[in-house]
Amino acid sequence: MSIRPEQPAPSRWLPAYIAAVVAAAVLLGILSWTWGRRPDLAPLLLLAAMGVLSFQLREPTVTSRIGFSFLSIILLASGAILGPFGAWCVGLVSPVIDRDRKVHWFQRLFNAAMMAIIGVAGGWAYALSHGSEDLGGLSGLPSIATELGLPLLVADIVQCLTNALLLAGVIHLYQGVPFLVFLRRVLVSSGVAYVGYGAIGFLFVIVWFPAGLGPFSAVLILAPLLAARWAFIQFGDELRSHERTVDTLVTALATKEPPAADRSLRVARLAEWVAEEMGLGPSQIGTVRYAAMLHEIGHLGVPTRLLRRPRGSLTGSERRVVDRHCVLGARMIEGIDFLEPARSGIRHQGERFDGRGAPDGLAGPAIPVVARVLAVVVAADDLAAGLREGPGSLAGHGGLGGQGDPLHGAAHRGVVDELARDLGRFDPAVLVALRAALDKHGLAAAMVGVADRG
Amino acid sequence: MRRTIRAESVAVAVAAVTALVSVFAAYQAGDFPGWGSDAELTLLLVFGVTIAVGEWFQISAPGLRSSAPLATASAFGLCFTVELPDGGYIASGAAVVIAVTSVATAIGVGARLLARHAVSFIDVSGRLAAVVVAALLYRNVHLRGTGAAVLANDRPEWQKAVTMLAIAAVGLLADVALTSTLRALAARGGLRRIVVEELVSSVTLSLAVAVTGVLIALAAPTLGIAALPLFLVPLVLTLFAFRRYVSIRATYLQSIRTLSRLTDAAGYTPAGHSERVAALALSIGRELALPERELLDLEYAALLHDIGQVALVEPIPGGATVLAAPADQRRIEADTVAIVRETGVLEGVARILEHQTTPYRRVRELGEEIPLTSRIIKVANAYEDLNRGARGSRSRDAALERIYLGLGYEYDPRVVDALLRVLDVAPHHTDSGT
Numbered sequence: 005m006s007i008r009p010e011q012p013a014p015s016r017w018l019p020a021y022i023a024a025v026v027a028a029a030v031l032l033g034i035l036s037w038t039w040g041r042r043p044d045l046a047p048l049l050l051l052a053a054m055g056v057l058s059f060q061l062r063e064p065t066v067t068s069r070i071g072f073s074f075l076s077i078i079l080l081a082s083g084a085i086l087g088p089f090g091a092w093c094v095g096l097v098s099p100v101i102d103r104d105r106k107v108h109w110f111q112r113l114f115n116a117a118m119m120a121i122i123g124v125a126g127g128w129a130y131a132l133s134h135g136s137e138d139l140g141g142l143s144g145l146p147s148i149a150t151e152l153g154l155p156l157l158v159a160d161i162v163q164c165l166t167n168a169l170l171l172a173g174v175i176h177l178y179q180g181v182p183f184l185v186f187l188r189r190v191l192v193s194s195g196v197a198y199v200g201y202g203a204i205g206f207l208f209v210i211v212w213f214p215a216g217l218g219p220f221s222a223v224l225i226l227a228p229l230l231a232a233r234w235a236f237i238q239f240g241d242e243l244r245s246h247e248r249t250v251d252t253l254v255t256a257l258a259t260k261e262p263p264a265a266d267r268s269l270r271v272a273r274l275a276e277w278v279a280e281e282m283g284l285g286p287s288q289i290g291t292v293r294y295a296a297m298l299h300e301i302g303h304l305g306v307p308t309r310l311l312r313r314p315r316g317s318l319t320g321s322e323r324r325v326v327d328r329h330c331v332l333g334a335r336m337i338e339g340i341d342f343l344e345p346a347r348s349g350i351r352h353q354g355e356r357f358d359g360r361g362a363p364d365g366l367a368g369p370a371i372p373v374v375a376r377v378l379a380v381v382v383a384a385d386d387l388a389a390g391l392r393e394g395p396g397s398l399a400g401h402g403g404l405g406g407q408g409d410p411l412h413g414a415a416h417r418g419v420v421d422e423l424a425r426d427l428g429r430f431d432p433a434v435l436v437a438l439r440a441a442l443d444k445h446g447l448a449a450a451m452v453g454v455a456d457r458g
Numbered sequence: 459m460r461r462t463i464r465a466e467s468v469a470v471a472v473a474a475v476t477a478l479v480s481v482f483a484a485y486q487a488g489d490f491p492g493w494g495s496d497a498e499l500t501l502l503l504v505f506g507v508t509i510a511v512g513e514w515f516q517i518s519a520p521g522l523r524s525s526a527p528l529a530t531a532s533a534f535g536l537c538f539t540v541e542l543p544d545g546g547y548i549a550s551g552a553a554v555v556i557a558v559t560s561v562a563t564a565i566g567v568g569a570r571l572l573a574r575h576a577v578s579f580i581d582v583s584g585r586l587a588a589v590v591v592a593a594l595l596y597r598n599v600h601l602r603g604t605g606a607a608v609l610a611n612d613r614p615e616w617q618k619a620v621t622m623l624a625i626a627a628v629g630l631l632a633d634v635a636l637t638s639t640l641r642a643l644a645a646r647g648g649l650r651r652i653v654v655e656e657l658v659s660s661v662t663l664s665l666a667v668a669v670t671g672v673l674i675a676l677a678a679p680t681l682g683i684a685a686l687p688l689f690l691v692p693l694v695l696t697l698f699a700f701r702r703y704v705s706i707r708a709t710y711l712q713s714i715r716t717l718s719r720l721t722d723a724a725g726y727t728p729a730g731h732s733e734r735v736a737a738l739a740l741s742i743g744r745e746l747a748l749p750e751r752e753l754l755d756l757e758y759a760a761l762l763h764d765i766g767q768v769a770l771v772e773p774i775p776g777g778a779t780v781l782a783a784p785a786d787q788r789r790i791e792a793d794t795v796a797i798v799r800e801t802g803v804l805e806g807v808a809r810i811l812e813h814q815t816t817p818y819r820r821v822r823e824l825g826e827e828i829p830l831t832s833r834i835i836k837v838a839n840a841y842e843d844l845n846r847g848a849r850g851s852r853s854r855d856a857a858l859e860r861i862y863l864g865l866g867y868e869y870d871p872r873v874v875d876a877l878l879r880v881l882d883v884a885p886h887h888t889d890s891g892t
Binding site: 142143144145148200201203204206207210211214215216217218220224227228230231232234235236238239241242244245246248249251252253255256257259260304305308332335336337338339340341342 | 543615616619662665666669670672673676677679680681682684688689691692693695696698699700702703705706708709710712713715716717719720723724725765766768769770793796797798800801802803
């Protein structure tokens, strides 16, 4: 796993963090050279070449923020074959040569330092759990299991944790994702796979030494490695197919109602923040995001002339037609398996916490949590959009980011207070989470749409 | 249909004869390990069970031949495993390997049949053929029967690996040769095209399978039978990923269905319009003998052809695009294409939809290239719009009359002829002049 460029909004601690990681990598390298095993040159070169190859072949995005390569498998094998210092070298060399020009130098530096640390960690974990150094002398299942298999498993888990911790740190500073939320997301989404694919590293070592195939095993092991890569591509593609499907539906809606695209994006981002603050699990955060992206999809079934008029000018019956969009929307996306959990959220977004809402009059915890989040987030987005287009922009200030901007400072407190004034409508726990999320990210960031980003 | 059944029964016969002959030959040669040799017996048993279980976990997807990677890899492993730890070895000839494999395969396939899972006997017989060829080449030709087995083993490990890989490759080619011949028997298609399709759709997985088999055999001298489950682990992980691959296809299919229903749900088109256009377009496409892959794109394009209508402020009466002004038709078309492109995987479908309203005369007069599939959609949509799903012969004739008016100008005469054949109407001979 390694970081990839994506809309940077870095914290000022980021350079310090990267410098610390690089310093740690250098220090660990020196320590390993002094106390660890010295690797032979030929296998070192071969493994470094495989490392470079695997990093080149990495699959860009597993989730939108993590890239996966089978470098981790090579690093694991290096720890056993070469020792800590050898693994350090392989980790350091692999990410430096990179054909992707979009990767900044500091990302390259960080990736190299991170991979070196992962390699060292695996190498020491292997050595400290009594992994054999005389691999060629191993024979028979019992000795291979205890002197190679078990130490490699320990090293694998240590590597996985090291990787997740270092990544969560940098993503936290780089994009403001809460540290623990990201850590949990990485470990849940790819932790098991990371450790599981370590098995290939184990097989690699077996074929090389106990089976006596020598360096030629590097050629043979490529087949399982490529199979693993294909598997990870499928994992990424599955997520991408979901994103694409949702995007397509939003595009269909935006063809009818152009402002809906921006609104979906803003509401989805805010909903994700709130869900993170509430401590929901990774899959539930995903559901909340999809539901938020599609919360207005039912507008496709509402006459355009009603959608174009301001809500205040609608008669009671017209308003009911517009409000039925929740039910319509939930029905429209029926039959898409991965959106099944999001459907109830879309259907019940108009419910009130006190049970006097539509369409089913559910109350309290009977309302799906996705719907409770949606209700709050949509209302907050409405209010904030009103603020932006309201007095602030009329007064002719310098637009977003200026001193007199209505969205800056404590404006978000006003929004949350306004929502809380509507007693019984919203889930108080979600309001608390909204306040925390806006305290952290600011209202202005929440209201940036595609158009503003240019 | 009947040809397919014949090919399947030929495949079953081939597999059954293989099983019987190999069991008989092994028995004749006295190769089966006696009850005394426990280690060898256990080994054959474990391989047999793994092959049977591997047959159960078959994978298949539309456009991909079904395969059983775990079973084939284990069978290759059995082919090539000669040495065992502590100086033991399997000296038996090819017949034993083939007998164990074919009996285990029969058990696995039988279990699938009992559980009413799909089984392609053509692919099963292909897998057996690969093992038969590999086993004969390695054990009887390369190792010259039983006696030389141990003597031939003093060469470096990597040379052995290369030999095994080459033999496994020959086996896999035999697999493709057999299945393509049987398929050519079933369909009228040319043998060469089928061979190429089979090769392309199986080469990556086959490579991983062959290498796994070789790795099992190479690790057996140190690990013994434990090599089998250990080296199957990467393939098992790949099987899980394959499930995912299938679910991705399913997601796209589901979202296409949902998108195609959006205009119905929003009241822009009459209920079921896209499905009817899709069914009609598919029949016309089959009538014009389009290849399978184009038919799939045609179906998706027909399902999605009206999605751009969601941008209209007021629905067109009856959702009939054929009645809208040409400029409006083109705007709907552009919106449709933009939405379909957003999926990122339906480029072929988007290209079809880009030309769904272009009149046929642009092909004749300006030499513009309009895909046949687009012309099919244009005709199918026009017929559906004009006919409005009615079944009576009067509304059908009225709709056809309107289409005749645009023959050669709006509509491709070849496609309209195919439409008539699909609707089972006597052809209306007007294309002599066009």
